[in-house]
Amino acid sequence: MDAVLKSLMRSAQNEVEASAARRPSREEAEAAVRTLIAWAGDDPSREGLLDTPKRVVRAYEELYSGYRANPEKILDRTFGEIGNFDDMVLVRDIEFYSHCEHHMVPFVGKAHVAYFPVERVVGLSKIARIVDLFARRLQTQEHLTSQIVTAMDEILKPRGVAVLLEAEHMCMAMRGVRKQGASTVTSQFTGVFRDDPQEQVRFMSLLRGMRP
The missing domain is CATH 1.10.286.10 (GTP cyclohydrolase I, N-terminal domain)
Incomplete structure (x- = not known):
């Protein structure tokens, strides 16, 4: 892998x-x-x-500043003073703005990113920066999801990563079928999130349960 x-x-x-x-x-x-x-x-x-x-x-x-940014430089600093914490870290509702690579019109949404750290954690703002880095390129939502997961998994080497994106695509709302309000959801899991369905359920439950 x-x-x-x-x-x-x-x-x-x-x-x-x-x-x-x-x-x-x-x-x-x-x-x-x-x-x-x-x-x-x-x-x-x-x-x-x-x-x-x-x-x-x-x-x-x-x-499109994401083409000139390096994910390793964003995630390279971690912190080890976390006691015996080894459970899930979840940052939800990270707003992002990207552009469809097929029509170069915006798609806008929220990213939810979780990981299981191993001895060290990364600053929470760095997770939002990683989302922005890849969002500020010509994208498909599927590829954006995969790039966030890959960067987190490869650089931090956690026990698992979970990413879920939900977005509205203006190429679908403004032109073509013109369906305003349609939402696209993509997700990808690695490590314990992929191997243990209960952790996927817990991830999804935290997203739903914490909403006002």
């Missing part, structure tokens, strides 16, 4: 490095935005749109 996880991590890193190597210049990116504005039927030289290409490129730097 370790070999598979390492292969996935290497593959993801290789994709990021290859993308960075062929990254267009800022001027080329702004020109591409002007082309899209003209293709949509508007005039990119009119006053209201004159600075739009620059704004879009700046926004893309933030929206």
Whole structure:
């Protein structure tokens, strides 16, 4: 299993490095935005749109900042002063904003992440940062779920990881079938969560039971 996880991590890193190597210049990116504005039927030289290409490129730097972040640097610091604690750590309702890789429109939702630590724990904010890191890339929800699980499992090496995402996809709400309010749920488990159905039940019960 370790070999598979390492292969996935290497593959993801290789994709990021290859993308960075062929990254267009800022001027080329702004020109591409002007082309899209003209293709949509508007005039990119009119006053209201004159600075739009620059704004879009700046926004893309933030929206897709996950390509320039390293999950190992986020999860590398852990804490050992936890007494004899060895039970589940759950961070729920982590808001995330991502973009569908098929249509480049947003999907928005919440992530719920749990793990069983081994002697050391990671800062809770780092779990939210890992969700953000992978969400700020062009994604499918299924791949996003898998990337969060793989990073937590490979870097922290806990006894198990559980991730559940629930999101609304604007590519489904704004276009195509136009079904507003439809929610997509994905989950993935490793270690004790995968091997012991009771731990999956406990994870799901904590998510439901703690809601107001």
